[in-house]
Amino acid sequence: MRDQTNDFAFKIATANGTGSASANGLIMQAIFRMGVPVTGKNLFPSNIQGLPTWYEIRVSKHGYTARTPIFDLMVALNPATYAKDVAEVRSGGWLMYDSTWPLHDELIRDDVTYIGVPLAQLCNENFKGVRERILMKNIAYAGALSALLGIDPEIILELTKEKYSRKPALLDSNQKAIDLGRDYVHANYDCPLPIRLQPMDATKDSILIDGNTSASLGCLYAGATVGAWYPITPATSLMEGFKGFCQKYRVDPETKQNRYAILQAEDELSAIGMVIGASWAGARAFTPTAGPGISLMGEFLGLAYYAEIPAVVFDVQRTGPSTGMPTRTQQGDLMSCAYASHGDTKHICLFPSDPREAFEMAVAAFDLAERFQTPVIVLSDLDIGMNDWMIPKLTWDDRYRPDRGKVLSAEELDAAKNFARYLDVDGDGIPYRTLPGVHPKGSYFTRGSGHSKMGAYTEDSDEYQEVIDRIARKVDSAADAVPSPVILHNKGARMGIVTVGACHAACVEAMDLMAADGLPLDYLRVRGFPFGDEVRQFLEEHEVNFVVEQNRDGQLRSLLMLETGVPRSRMQSILYYAGFPLSAHHVVTGVTSKLGVLV
Amino acid sequence: MRDQTNDFAFKIATANGTGSASANGLIMQAIFRMGVPVTGKNLFPSNIQGLPTWYEIRVSKHGYTARTPIFDLMVALNPATYAKDVAEVRSGGWLMYDSTWPLHDELIRDDVTYIGVPLAQLCNENFKGVRERILMKNIAYAGALSALLGIDPEIILELTKEKYSRKPALLDSNQKAIDLGRDYVHANYDCPLPIRLQPMDATKDSILIDGNTSASLGCLYAGATVGAWYPITPATSLMEGFKGFCQKYRVDPETKQNRYAILQAEDELSAIGMVIGASWAGARAFTPTAGPGISLMGEFLGLAYYAEIPAVVFDVQRTGPSTGMPTRTQQGDLMSCAYASHGDTKHICLFPSDPREAFEMAVAAFDLAERFQTPVIVLSDLDIGMNDWMIPKLTWDDRYRPDRGKVLSAEELDAAKNFARYLDVDGDGIPYRTLPGVHPKGSYFTRGSGHSKMGAYTEDSDEYQEVIDRIARKVDSAADAVPSPVILHNKGARMGIVTVGACHAACVEAMDLMAADGLPLDYLRVRGFPFGDEVRQFLEEHEVNFVVEQNRDGQLRSLLMLETGVPRSRMQSILYYAGFPLSAHHVVTGVTSKLGVLV
Amino acid sequence: MSYLAKPKVHHPSLKKNALGLTRRDYEGSLSTLCAGCGHDSITAAIVQAFWELEIEPYKVAKFSGIGCSSKTPAYFLREAHGFNSVHGRMPSIAAGAGAANRDLIMIGVSGDGDSLSIGLGQLCHAIRRNVNLMYVLENNGVYGLTKGQFSASADPGSTSKRGEVNSMSAIDGALMALTLGATFVARCFSGDKAQLIPILKAGLVHNGFAFIDVISPCVTFNDHEGSTKSYAYTREHQIELVQADFVPVREEIEAEYAPGSVQRVQLHDGSHLNFRKVAEDYDATDRDKSYAYIRKCDEAGEVATGLLFIDPDTKDMMEQAQAVPGPLTSLRFEDLCPGSEALEKLQMRFR
């Protein structure tokens, strides 16, 4: 039997709104502090209280961060989902439950070891009040788990202290609850289980962070001053994160006045309008949203494209179409974003794969938007945005200065003979911009209706065409400016895997597995749109390209066909769109089943 | 010199809001009544009064209806555009102008014959009041033209009588103005010109009609009862046409009550919402709009797709992106409509090529929408919708009955054991529907959030996936139900032309020209989306397919690549997107220039 | 959620209405809202109102947008069609459904975010159109489902759970409705069933758009000190301007009111309302007086409740459209399609 020290996964089933989140976080963080690589996936309902919610924790000494669908231990604390949860434990695994009440016979599997802990009973005996008893029950299981998995009690203590430093009462009760759970388990089972933790030194240069928080840090560091938004899951925490950081780093020490403005709009049409207005006036402005918001922003995105106004949008994708499953993940907005709005349009898109890239691409988004004077959409997703990922510490180069693009200053305008807003002066397809309130010579009339290169209203065919042809050239030229694809070549590989965004973690793990099975594969992950030529080259170098993505219709493959001209016949879609994060398992079975057909 | 009897084109340049529209209409109709094939293209500004406007009339004994950019005669009545207009006359052609004032020397071309008619002077001498003088000036030129082109005076008289039968005063002044123009020309020039009319018998089974009017007739005949809209050029006249017909054919003779409801919504989001609500409740409902409206309808279209609710939308396309040129034509919304809304979606689209198909496809749209329980978008354009086309008379089969699709009646529900909204009972991917207010057993909860095949809310991966997978199958199966492509095979043809919508007229004319030059081509025009397999076959049968369309980015070619898998290398884009109707000239030069490159 | 479907057990004990239906027959699936959420009380009141009005559930159509409040139509009238549409756009869906079938008894449930932020335009225009819809705005001053951000009905000066102070002026749905010419305007408190039920019944019978703003506390995100939409605050500051007793058609009018103290308003189906004036000199049929009165209460820091205004004889959307009686959906195709001859004839126009 393989040694599972620091290499296992477990799942905690509770009901939401009962405080289990903090218990799960505590366990995650404790493992992390032991120096052991760990990731957590939160599977929660679109509801505030009382519905089933799961938290999956994967411990991987190899540092794999993808979701795994195989669970060694199930912490089944929600009777509403017992049956489902019992079924999900791997054969030979463990199941911990609240033994205050007996388990129904039909829930008993003889290939699973059951660990009963009378959590409710323990808490009822030791705490007063319904609410506290419920909350403490969820801390108690953390204690029990810490014993079963061999989590260092010191670390747990230290973490609880940090958390409740300012609330001694809470600290005591939490500590008590943890002990209750731990002591009971120690007294009744021999600990730890074969799935156990051992201190490592693999996390000291890393952090545990979600992608919405890191993206909001990116906005802060990029110098964004205007944030406009309308709340929507799973994008909400991005703006809330930004607000939090601004309150800490953007308040004038003397006057206590703010160096930012966050506008909670009445809807997404208004939010993107505010971003466009602010960018037009010269601020770095952004709005976070999700699929429904992208649909509503369509008209305005076309205006920004045609009137050539920077705008930064974060689409934290969730499961569509329509309202879909707001608390599930997907990569379903690729096409909608790339060609948003009626008429001929194309938008620069960035595709982070984890919270670190979410941070970096947030910064890049503002530079690209201002340099190319057009909307830039960062396509994150719920998995990146709301789950806790272990990533290398974020770093910042203090020499960084924003690329504001071709904006004429008052001095330049003074010197200039005259100014034409949409003239391709430098032959790079990018005209010069002016900001309102700066200089009389800079004035022009911005419009989404037909305009000439001089910026005048026109219904003249040639004048109209000259401008939109240049805009097409301009946006295509961004292919060389967006983050280049990640490409990995493996010895003996004849086929390739092509993917995007959060699929990365699962793909690289899957490639290791398949390489071990004698199937080495090359790898390409697109990071920006329009695609650079390396993408076409890679696709053409490989007879077979497995295009891995999280949507039903193979939208990445569609973009690849449209933009590179590589025929569909070279691309095999491997699709997973059930709403949970992708696992290596899906990729491996996807590839092997395709191979079955191919050979 | 070739005989130009019944085979020429002329253009009338005036300012809008001066009544020239009725004069132009009068001339068109007179030629038509002489039995001579004729088409008119109205090039008007996005403005109400005083800006340049042109009307192009093409007379073609061969029955060609496409725009021609070569003009034998220019009727230059707008000093603001003299220079431009003079330049547009073909060498050896004629130019008629108001000789009340002399022409500037720089406007004199010695390869053009100038015909001065002192219209203003004539009218000032014969009419009183500024307004009347302006209006009559525009009738007078009709008289002058009728002499120059040899239009039958009797027919002119008859038409004016019909028009002003109820306004004798107007009849007299109009008649007088016409005579003024005609008499002056007869007295001063020898008429008619070599570009002249001769009675034919080629129009008796035809009508002159615009596509918005014919589409509204289609809605009337299909039994649509609810029309919701928000005014937008060039779609406005579609709903106004529907209203007019309803007032004539949909009013209860006794009670004078309406058998329809037209709702002028506050915007396009509301208009499509009303259509979805009305269709959900069992009415045939539709909304006409243009590009900006399509962008705004994105979120709702995704709801209708996922909740499987019929909806009929007319997108009368105009030049984009953004507000673009509202009074110019384009085919720029193909991609936006085919994949409207975030998440994985695909919508049935129909592509009429002229007012006749606009009529037929309006009817088909309702049948398809109800049969497949999904939105259907009819992509017309400004050229089809607002220009007067000569088409064969519309016909109607009285045996037609609406295809309401799988809607369960009260009786059926009574008999049924139970009802599950999204169950694939028949294995064709199409579930059964019920209407509100019909039967208790039929009740279900419609939602755009995750739902199971039973219609229950779900966040369960398998239940979610089962439904969206079926929907994908369902919509793809519509490929066999949409109007099949028009395919023409020509002897010796090795290459093909593939096109869509209003490009038809120009393409068939171009094919004649090229065949005459020894370059026979095969032809395919798509009429519905998703594409049937014939489309793929045609593309594969031809080494080279010239894809002719009116947008910048080759959107039809994109759809063909995505849906048929045929590689881009087989498709050569021929694009015209300057905003005017396509001419055979563009197609021929497009093809030959590509051939230059190819060989 | 599927596995939450409520067992439809029949207690023979339960009281039946004239249709032989018990309250249970007017319920829906089990609520998934937080324990104590004001919305659940409103759901209970809606169940009661329909049961008392003896309406056959299947004749009803339920509409909503997106939000905790918008989930509630799933929790009542199991046997009625429901339409949980997209955020803020329910009014247009209802208007369309009402145009197709004017015989539907339509109820819409929305929240303050759904109605006053993203949905403000549609709400205002549905009021203008006088869509025959009872519109229940479950007003808690926050976006519940997205975890407690201020909504447009949050009062200036009130604080969020995290202690932030709201600086923007609040939109008072009732005043706005009055200004837009609404024909039925009420405000209630989810905690006051005695007041809510008769108003719901009147709203369902009203011919036109019945706007009912119900203060409905969010126990999870807006029930704290500093909130002006909490249970405590509302209980303390609610004042009832009028008490409306709904009297169905067939019931006799008991003259048990002190003369003059009651105003009688006839509804278009023959039933009527007896207004017992709590604030005398209040006239619920005078738009301007009620507006002024509500403003006075605002100034005094009071939350005016009751059936604040009604104009019983107005034309609803379909009457304005001069449409034939009955559903357009039940017209015979023959009466809709003019046929081939007519087509032949009308085309003379185009020659």
Next chain:
Amino acid sequence: MSYLAKPKVHHPSLKKNALGLTRRDYEGSLSTLCAGCGHDSITAAIVQAFWELEIEPYKVAKFSGIGCSSKTPAYFLREAHGFNSVHGRMPSIAAGAGAANRDLIMIGVSGDGDSLSIGLGQLCHAIRRNVNLMYVLENNGVYGLTKGQFSASADPGSTSKRGEVNSMSAIDGALMALTLGATFVARCFSGDKAQLIPILKAGLVHNGFAFIDVISPCVTFNDHEGSTKSYAYTREHQIELVQADFVPVREEIEAEYAPGSVQRVQLHDGSHLNFRKVAEDYDATDRDKSYAYIRKCDEAGEVATGLLFIDPDTKDMMEQAQAVPGPLTSLRFEDLCPGSEALEKLQMRFR
């Protein structure tokens, strides 16, 4: 259109303001609207107001949506940036621009379709936010650019050019603004420059959202018998409740008013307004009184005009946001980016 650019000839004769600029310097390109369109008169009044206020054109930002009215920003202040956005969404563009650079002097021009139909939600929320924008609604009761359909401000009973009767209730922008807590509400008639110009000046100086509803007849589609937005009708039914005289900062207050007859309101920049009460007992600083008064005029079939309400000391959007003074756009990057050390430190939170 390009070839319509107006020759910028300077007549030495033309009067110059303190900046040495003539009215011509405040004009734009030649109007392409119909001869006689009310919108052109408003443009002229705007030119005059800016000239009299001696504002440097380039410090102004002009915003509009889509419509004939929304074209007009091209016809004034040639030297100011203009933004002709999309239909009904101008308020959000202006709010964003104002957030980026609060020193911009912002004017928005819109139509009744742009503002009260598709744009209603954005307008209402811009009012709530108190965006520092002068918002001129050129109100003609129709959609001009799309050829004369009824807009939401068309009065019930009024008829279209084709004779159709409007059945829906009208949205009165002024009443709505008052209800939403607007801090500056006026109604004027495009034909009455004497009234319009001082109000425009006050609106530009006002700190916050200045809502100015200007009846602006559409000669082409809504100037007929049966229209209540025609020149004739408006001239006949307009009544002026208050006359506002705008007194710039440096000018002395002449005490030439009969004592008591005038109400003096100080604006935040030190300039002030003298209200000469036409209707005595009218108080332009009392929201409820003005609301009631306007309603009374409505009942009497009168169109109430004048600077109907003003609350001079309110916080605009950026004050509510507690933002630093001056444009956010002029902050130094060093003051925006916390730098690498801070990043290193703050990440301790994530371990």
